[in-house]
Amino acid sequence: MNDMTPSLAAPMLHARGISKFFPGTIALDDVELVLHAGEVHALLGENGAGKSTLIKCLTGAYRRDGGVIILDGAEVAPESTAASQKLGIGTVYQEVNLLPNLTVAENLFLGRQPMRGPFLARRKMNAEARDVLASYGLDIDPAEPLSAYSVAIQQVVAIARAVEMSGKVLILDEPTASLDRDEVALLFGVIRQLTARGLAVVFVTHFLDQVFEISDRATILRNGRIVDSCIIRDVTQRDVVTMMLGRQLESRVERKTVAPAGKALVEFKGLTKRGMIEPFDLTVHEGEVVGLAGLLGSGRSETCNLIFGVVAADEGETHLRGQPVSINRPRDAVAQRFALCPEDRKVDGIVGDLSVRDNIIIALQARQGWMKPIPRAKVQEIAERYVRALDIRLASLDMPIRLLSGGNQQKALLARWLATNPDFLILDEPTRGIDVGAHAEIIALIDQLRADGMALLVASSELEELVAYSTRVIVLRDRKQVGELNGDEITPDNIVRAIADEKEDA
Amino acid sequence: MIRATHLPLLVTLGTFVLAYALCGYAYPAMLSTRVIANLLTDNAFIGIAAVGMTFVILSGGIDLSIGSIIAFTGVFLAVILRDTSLHPLVAFAIVLALTTCFGAAMGATIHYLEMPPFIVTLAGMFLARGAAYVLSTESVPITHEFYDTLQGLYWKVDGARFRLIGGVMVLTFIAGILIAHRTRFGQNVYALGGGEQAAKLMGVPVAQTTIGIYALSGGLAGLSGIVFSLYTSAGYSLATVGVELDAIAAVVIGGTLLTGGYGFVAGTFFGILIMGLIQTYIVFDGTLSSWWTKIVIGGLLFAFILLQKGLMWATQAKAGQAKRKKATGFAAHS
Numbered sequence: 001m002n003d004m005t006p007s008l009a010a011p012m013l014h015a016r017g018i019s020k021f022f023p024g025t026i027a028l029d030d031v032e033l034v035l036h037a038g039e040v041h042a043l044l045g046e047n048g049a050g051k052s053t054l055i056k057c058l059t060g061a062y063r064r065d066g067g068v069i070i071l072d073g074a075e076v077a078p079e080s081t082a083a084s085q086k087l088g089i090g091t092v093y094q095e096v097n098l099l100p101n102l103t104v105a106e107n108l109f110l111g112r113q114p115m116r117g118p119f120l121a122r123r124k125m126n127a128e129a130r131d132v133l134a135s136y137g138l139d140i141d142p143a144e145p146l147s148a149y150s151v152a153i154q155q156v157v158a159i160a161r162a163v164e165m166s167g168k169v170l171i172l173d174e175p176t177a178s179l180d181r182d183e184v185a186l187l188f189g190v191i192r193q194l195t196a197r198g199l200a201v202v203f204v205t206h207f208l209d210q211v212f213e214i215s216d217r218a219t220i221l222r223n224g225r226i227v228d229s230c231i232i233r234d235v236t237q238r239d240v241v242t243m244m245l246g247r248q249l250e251s252r253v254e255r256k257t258v259a260p261a262g263k264a265l266v267e268f269k270g271l272t273k274r275g276m277i278e279p280f281d282l283t284v285h286e287g288e289v290v291g292l293a294g295l296l297g298s299g300r301s302e303t304c305n306l307i308f309g310v311v312a313a314d315e316g317e318t319h320l321r322g323q324p325v326s327i328n329r330p331r332d333a334v335a336q337r338f339a340l341c342p343e344d345r346k347v348d349g350i351v352g353d354l355s356v357r358d359n360i361i362i363a364l365q366a367r368q369g370w371m372k373p374i375p376r377a378k379v380q381e382i383a384e385r386y387v388r389a390l391d392i393r394l395a396s397l398d399m400p401i402r403l404l405s406g407g408n409q410q411k412a413l414l415a416r417w418l419a420t421n422p423d424f425l426i427l428d429e430p431t432r433g434i435d436v437g438a439h440a441e442i443i444a445l446i447d448q449l450r451a452d453g454m455a456l457l458v459a460s461s462e463l464e465e466l467v468a469y470s471t472r473v474i475v476l477r478d479r480k481q482v483g484e485l486n487g488d489e490i491t492p493d494n495i496v497r498a499i500a501d502e503k504e505d506a
Numbered sequence: 507m508i509r510a511t512h513l514p515l516l517v518t519l520g521t522f523v524l525a526y527a528l529c530g531y532a533y534p535a536m537l538s539t540r541v542i543a544n545l546l547t548d549n550a551f552i553g554i555a556a557v558g559m560t561f562v563i564l565s566g567g568i569d570l571s572i573g574s575i576i577a578f579t580g581v582f583l584a585v586i587l588r589d590t591s592l593h594p595l596v597a598f599a600i601v602l603a604l605t606t607c608f609g610a611a612m613g614a615t616i617h618y619l620e621m622p623p624f625i626v627t628l629a630g631m632f633l634a635r636g637a638a639y640v641l642s643t644e645s646v647p648i649t650h651e652f653y654d655t656l657q658g659l660y661w662k663v664d665g666a667r668f669r670l671i672g673g674v675m676v677l678t679f680i681a682g683i684l685i686a687h688r689t690r691f692g693q694n695v696y697a698l699g700g701g702e703q704a705a706k707l708m709g710v711p712v713a714q715t716t717i718g719i720y721a722l723s724g725g726l727a728g729l730s731g732i733v734f735s736l737y738t739s740a741g742y743s744l745a746t747v748g749v750e751l752d753a754i755a756a757v758v759i760g761g762t763l764l765t766g767g768y769g770f771v772a773g774t775f776f777g778i779l780i781m782g783l784i785q786t787y788i789v790f791d792g793t794l795s796s797w798w799t800k801i802v803i804g805g806l807l808f809a810f811i812l813l814q815k816g817l818m819w820a821t822q823a824k825a826g827q828a829k830r831k832k833a834t835g836f837a838a839h840s
Contacts, residue, residue, distance in 0.1 A: 099700035
């Protein structure tokens with residue numbers, strides 16, 4: 001590491017006023033990023049904050065709609081990842097983007113192999129690869145196929161390739177997501193060595209411990225805007241979490257006093273899936289909304305998926321009204337009158353080309369069995385009822401659901417599960433990517449369902465929202481339950497504190 | 507050094523040695539040089555086409571048009587040599603250029619229109635077969651001194667005649683091996699087969715490579731057609747139906763993964779020899795119906811597919827174990 005004061009040296013890369021618009025949204029709004037040679041710069045923010053959009057603008061994968069990028073004193077406008085690579089900006093992704101069927105050396109040198117006449121100089125290539133890898137502290141046989149090595153080594157090979165080809169700026173997009181502690185240490189050793197060589201490294205991750213371990217500075221994004229750019233030494237984890245999650249809406253939130261919950265409906269004991277979520281106990285009562293809070297990757301969605309049987313649990317018991325039940329796949333859960341609205345509705349939820357009506361009816365029909373079709377008139381009636389009840393705005397029930405706006409798609413998904421009349425409703429990020437008006441409606445709906453006696457489990461990254469509808473909040477960190485807040489304890493501040501887990505506040 | 511990726515090749519080699527030993531045990535005469543010479547001659551045209559098919563399959567694609575291209579080439583040569591006074595060498599050059607361009611056009615369609623190779627080359631198959639019919643629906647004999655000269659060329663060893671076309675096949679295989687394993691183009695073919703998205707991100711010229719692969723396959727099918735016309739002294743639009751499937755079988759028996767990325771051109775050579783050997787055995791036996799060839803090849807194909815699946819499961823299970831270990835290690839962390 002170094003102690004360079006950022007303002008003294010000219011930056012290696014200075015991106016200014018970067019803006020990017022997608023139809024209907026502003027993905028990046030006047031964003032600035034200053035990278036100095038020899039620093040590790042963390043880029044932080046929750047999902048949808050604009051981190052990947054910013055990276056894609058820098059690497060030329062997206063064309064930016066505004067702003068200037070100055071690299072090493074000269075303005076650049078890369079039009080493709082290959083072009084930005086030539087300019088000196090290399091990127092390594094979470095999913096290793098190398099070719100597992102080629103050898104390590106072939107991967108390192110693909111496209112710029114040493115040649116002898118018309119043929120590859122294989123021996124020379126392997127020798128050079130060995131030298132390059134040795135400089136990263138790896139003593140491996142470069143003639144072995146890449147797939148023979150662990151993800152961490154593949155990651156270092158990817159970094160070596162990016163550095164060899166580019167050599168000014170290295171962007172690491174969640175490089176540690178699938179690594180264990182020793183492997184992270186190996187990777188950090190490599191990163192320190194590269195900064196000592198004068199590279200500027202951008203580090204994108206959700207693991208705050210790692211940010212504080214390796215980074216010199218951090219830029220925090222939220223909703224496509226810069227929240228702050230700070231020197232890591234001068235801030236605490238809690239400051240960073242607060243900046244990432246934001247809480248300017250606090251004043252707007254009204255907490256209703258709620259009636260005490262009914263009797264216990266479902267009870268989970270020691271439910272766990274190795275590598276996904278640590279064992280947890282959880283009881284949800286009738287007429288109760290349990291909120292799941294935590295940063296991305298803390299195990300929110302994992303908890304929902306495990307409970308619903310999307311992934312089968314390794315261990316643990318599920319009790320429904322005191323009776324043990326076994327839930328190993330979503331069909332089992334549906335049979336017990338569970339329902340799950342998944343986080344990524346485009347991938348896991350809607351069937352884009354089917355009509356809104358079919359999308360609403362599909363879960364109910366599936367539970368009835370395909371041999372017993374629901375009469376057409378009944379289908380129409382159910383669909384119309386929920387469209388009216390949830391105020392789904394559409395031209396016709398026959399239109400393909402993909403043509404609806406995000407908020408209306410989400411409401412149609414909710415309608416799908418409400419039509420099955422569930423006892424236990426799990427909502428994973430119910431307000432992701434929808435506009436403010438629809439947001440409020442969904443919150444009101446959750447409240448209504450609770451008042452009607454349904455048991456709900458809601459995972460969300462939006463603290464204000466959790467505060468608004470939860471009767472209880474479970475806080476997750478690093479795939480573990482680390483806290484529970486009840487009644488008046490539920491405030492954005494307390495949730496942030498529990499997530500950041502600052503011992504002095506405990 | 508033995509690596510996991512070499513295993514299918516070794517199994518193919520082992521199968522060939524075993525099959526040949528069995529044949530030699532049953533009919534010692536099959537061990538003669540003459541049988542080997544005939545094996546090369548009789549399988550020359552399909553071997554040449556299979557080299558092109560190996561490149562296509564290595565890249566993760568498929569080419570269904572080669573049987574039709576071979577037939578078209580034969581008819582084209584026969585008609586041109588009958589109706590014009592062009593020298594056969596000139597005709598060869600024309601037909602090679604035609605078939606290479608045809609292949610390149612299919613490659614371009616596959617890449618730029620993002621169409622599956624199966625459909626595009628299926629269209630190519632009908633087009634080429636149709637073109638052959640348009641030229642002539644009947645078998646057209648080829649009579650030309652130059653053809654006689656070429657057909658008369660051989661290299662005599664122990665009374666066995668190694669003919670020109672067998673030599674052309676061996677040279678094609680050598681060239682194929684060099685291109686696949688020793689050139690940037692070859693590396694790019696493997697890269698495409700390993701994953702098009704990653705290859706693109708790593709800067710592989712995907713368009714150029716795809717077009718090149720199908721051009722090579724088309725051109726080699728043209729060369730195969732020339733060899734086939736030397737072999738049969740005729741051009742017939744109904745000939746070589748289904749040869750593309752034999753070529754695919756040879757490639758798979760040769761240890762190349764149908765999903766692309768893994769395999770060797772040399773494996774295809776032994777795949778061809780194994781298939782030829784089965785045919786020869788049935789000829790020697792005399793009592794078996796020639797359809798037994800198909801049955802044995804079918805069984806072999808199935809065995810090789812199972813072998814590949816087994817290998818894949820084995821490596822995935824290993825990777826899965828490593829991953830689980832990692833995941834738990836991670837959960838314990840921080």
